Amino acid sequence: MNFLYNFLVVEPWPWWFSGLMITFIMYLHLFFGKSFGMSSNLRTMCAIGGGRLSDFFKFDWRAQIWNLVVAGGAMIGGLIFILFIDQNPTVNISPETIESLKEISINVEAGNVSHFPNEIFNWGNLFTAQGIIFIVFSGILVGFGTRYAGGCTSGHAISGLSNLQIPSLIAVVGFFVGGLIMVNFILPYIMQL
Amino acid sequence: MKIAKFIKYAIIGILFGITMFKSEAISWFRIYEMFKMQSFHMYGIIGTAVISGMIMVQLMKKEKIKGFHQSIITFKDKNSGWKRYLFGGIIFGLGWGMGGACPGPIFVLIGGGYSIFIVFMLSAMLGTFIYGLARKKLPH
Numbered sequence: 458m459n460f461l462y463n464f465l466v467v468e469p470w471p472w473w474f475s476g477l478m479i480t481f482i483m484y485l486h487l488f489f490g491k492s493f494g495m496s497s498n499l500r501t502m503c504a505i506g507g508g509r510l511s512d513f514f515k516f517d518w519r520a521q522i523w524n525l526v527v528a529g530g531a532m533i534g535g536l537i538f539i540l541f542i543d544q545n546p547t548v549n550i551s552p553e554t555i556e557s558l559k560e561i562s563i564n565v566e567a568g569n570v571s572h573f574p575n576e577i578f579n580w581g582n583l584f585t586a587q588g589i590i591f592i593v594f595s596g597i598l599v600g601f602g603t604r605y606a607g608g609c610t611s612g613h614a615i616s617g618l619s620n621l622q623i624p625s626l627i628a629v630v631g632f633f634v635g636g637l638i639m640v641n642f643i644l645p646y647i648m649q650l
Numbered sequence: 651m652k653i654a655k656f657i658k659y660a661i662i663g664i665l666f667g668i669t670m671f672k673s674e675a676i677s678w679f680r681i682y683e684m685f686k687m688q689s690f691h692m693y694g695i696i697g698t699a700v701i702s703g704m705i706m707v708q709l710m711k712k713e714k715i716k717g718f719h720q721s722i723i724t725f726k727d728k729n730s731g732w733k734r735y736l737f738g739g740i741i742f743g744l745g746w747g748m749g750g751a752c753p754g755p756i757f758v759l760i761g762g763g764y765s766i767f768i769v770f771m772l773s774a775m776l777g778t779f780i781y782g783l784a785r786k787k788l789p790h
Contacts, residue, residue: 472694472695475698476698476702478665478669482662482665485662485665486662487723489717492726499753499775499777503778506775511779513785514782524659527663527666528757529660530665530666531758532663532758533664534664534671535670535671535757535759535760535763537667538667538671538672542668548680551688551689553686553689554679590748594745596745596769596774597745597773598741599773599774600745601745601781602745604777605742606738607735611753615696618704619707624732628742630736631737631738631742632746633743635743635747636681636684637743639747640747641686647748
């Protein structure tokens with residue numbers, strides 16, 4: 458029991474267990490007759506907010522409430538983690554990553570890396586050029602790109618690839634092309650702002 | 651609205667939220683590290699999920715597994731084409747590499763108390779809204 462408690466609650470989950478849990482979550486969706494895809498919620502929220510300007514938002518959003526409940530559950534899951542599992546979570550990134558972050562003037566200390574660079578993602582930084590690019594502009598790209606591509610990491614990379622969908626493979630290749638370009642070639646310039 | 655009907659979806663969401671934190675997949679640094687190819691961690695998570703998911707879905711199709719409603723679980727094919735998937739995918743990837751969060755983790759981070767991601771979520775909604783307006787002018 459002690460081993461199980463340590464494995465499930467105390468230690469961060471190893472990659473293979475995390476991957477299996479994601480598949481289990483996809484299974485639960487399928488079992489209840491749904492498909493796993495988080496980004497649809499963004500469209501549903503636009504529709505509820507009254508997206509009358511485009512017929513893209515004129516659909517029966519009530520049929521999508523179940524997915525909003527999943528998103529609400531995801532929030533509760535995040536809250537449960539912070540309240541009961543780890544109040545001050547840290548991330549075990551590799552020493553090479555810590556070194557390469559220094560090159561773009563993000564300084565973090567091994568063993569004390571939080572979930573994101575606090576100096577960038579904070580309310581005080583929101584109205585600086587850097588803050589607007591990192592928080593607002595990247596959000597717009599994520600929301601626009603995911604709907605254009607018809608899905609995000611859960612809908613294409615997990616659900617789509619599991620179902621051997623070629624469109625999903627193209628989308629996932631796109632995700633990685635975009636991410637590699639951003640992190641390796643554009644981010645160093647944005648950090649100089 | 652039947653509350654009981656929705657409890658199962660809330661539980662699925664809670665499980666997802668905890669998985670995102672415990673796997674560290676909601677971390678901006680993990681996404682950075684993945685695109686820098688400096689660790690196997692994220693590739694391991696996604697790879698395990700994709701391979702085990704493929705095996706599961708193929709078995710479900712072959713064995714005609716039944717779900718909760720006693721009907722056989724079915725799978726929808728994505729619409730064919732490549733332009734929207736490639737262009738949309740690249741735009742999504744640019745945002746993912748910069749913001750470090752894809753749509754699922756946004757909700758988890760907000761629930762975890764990182765309130766600045768409310769702005770990120772509203773921005774993502776704005777992006778989706780812009781797509782809704784521009785959709786007919788884009789190659790699909």
